[in-house]
Amino acid sequence: MSFPTVVYEKTGGIAWLTLNRPERLNAFSVQMRDDLYQAMTAVRDDPEVLVAVLKGAGDRAFCAGADLTEFGTAPSPVIARQVRWERDLWGLILGLSKPLIAAAHGFCLGSGLEMSLCCDLRIASDDARFGLPEVGLGIIPAAGGSQTLPRVIGGARALDLVLTGDYIDAAEAHRIGLVNRVTTRDALYPTAESLAQRIAAQDPVVVQAAKLAVNRGLDLPLAEGMALEAQYVELTLSRRKRG
């Protein structure tokens, strides 16, 4: 399955989604939003897919941010807001129960970084650069970054990145917990594949229960999170008895 700006491939239980505008550093465009929406819907609905990997085509970037050449044609704020929630790509990705891995190389900026933050695991090659330059352009992140980033690295570190717009390298991203692992460029996709295979080898219901327990639990007071965990344990145990 292929879209104008996203390549979608399936090998085993792994879906590979490749942002494919290398001549524009994979800049996130309206077309890419629509393509990703379809590709992520396929990840959600295809029972053969157990885990997905998101990566960028070309040598230079995972995704260098939003395609600003489209910003001049933006509809009115009222229409833009309506469209945002009619086709809620970020909500779709964040709501997936299947695990997602972002494999980032080169520039991972703005919406690119935000896209990776919608994934569960982030691995990066040592040439990766991360940053949120929005405030320097007179706007704020709008692909969830102001919410997902502090939940991953904490509010204090998030404010440093978004207020200054500074770029950080893969080592610093690893130190502050923005990425889970750093590899050489050559090892990036093999590492992503081996992680994905290890996840795909587990019981998918247990994997998804674990992901949802963590992600939903983070929104809850501890006691309610513990209750949610107990429900998921119950669910997975009852399956084992039946099976």
Place this chain on the structure above:
Amino acid sequence: MGDTPKTPGRGRLPSALPLPTLAVTVATEGRVVVITLDLRDSDGILGTDDGAALAAACESVANDGAALALVLMGVPGTFCSGETEATERGFLGQLDSPGAAAVRALAASPAPVIAAIDGPVSGLGVELALACDLRIASDRSTFAMPALLKGVLPFAGGTQRLPRVVGRAHALELLLLGDTIDAAEAHRIGLVNRVFPAGDVHGKALMLAGRLCEKAPIATRYLREAVQKGMDLTLDQGLRLEADLYFLIQTTADRTEGIRSFLERRKPEFRGE
């Protein structure tokens, strides 16, 4: 007449802001307001009048509305090591203290605040720093939350902001043991964002503040609101807040200027409108 809404970057910088005590001085450098604490005579302890003066200074900068960034620093080698004993004893009776009021005023700043730390920081000093957006420190700085050793609790937000900045486990360790940590450890656990050699930190703070001033003021303010308020919301609610603020920004001239300047490959000139 009537209240004119405060637009960041639209007010006039006052030539002189109130200087009620010698320990708290306020200076402006461009669009940056620098508040300096000089607590050398009191061994780093913020007196009752000093706390009130610091709160008043923050409120005055906020009301004026012209500052695009704030720096809170001590004179070289110092920051703040706590509040006077009298204030701490009295707090149960009055449920507040001038130091706590200063922390509140800092946290409420409409412009981003940088704490520039150089030297030993403890108790209220840590709480003042925690109320800021960014904390940078010299490599000779040390940090401690010793309230429990004195049989009291931190009461200027330390039990709430510290875990939100460094996480519950690190916060409990600092609060329960009262141990002093050095700048490297503070950096490792995320209590400070950046560490510089002694002697550099105040200059770096001004440089960083200058860079914050180059950003779009409304986007900066909304960004802080989205991050800070969003952390108290569920992810779903936070995403709503972010999107609404984003669409509101679409009505600003600064957004147009930001996008245009990027496409024209030049530096943007934001006006806060």
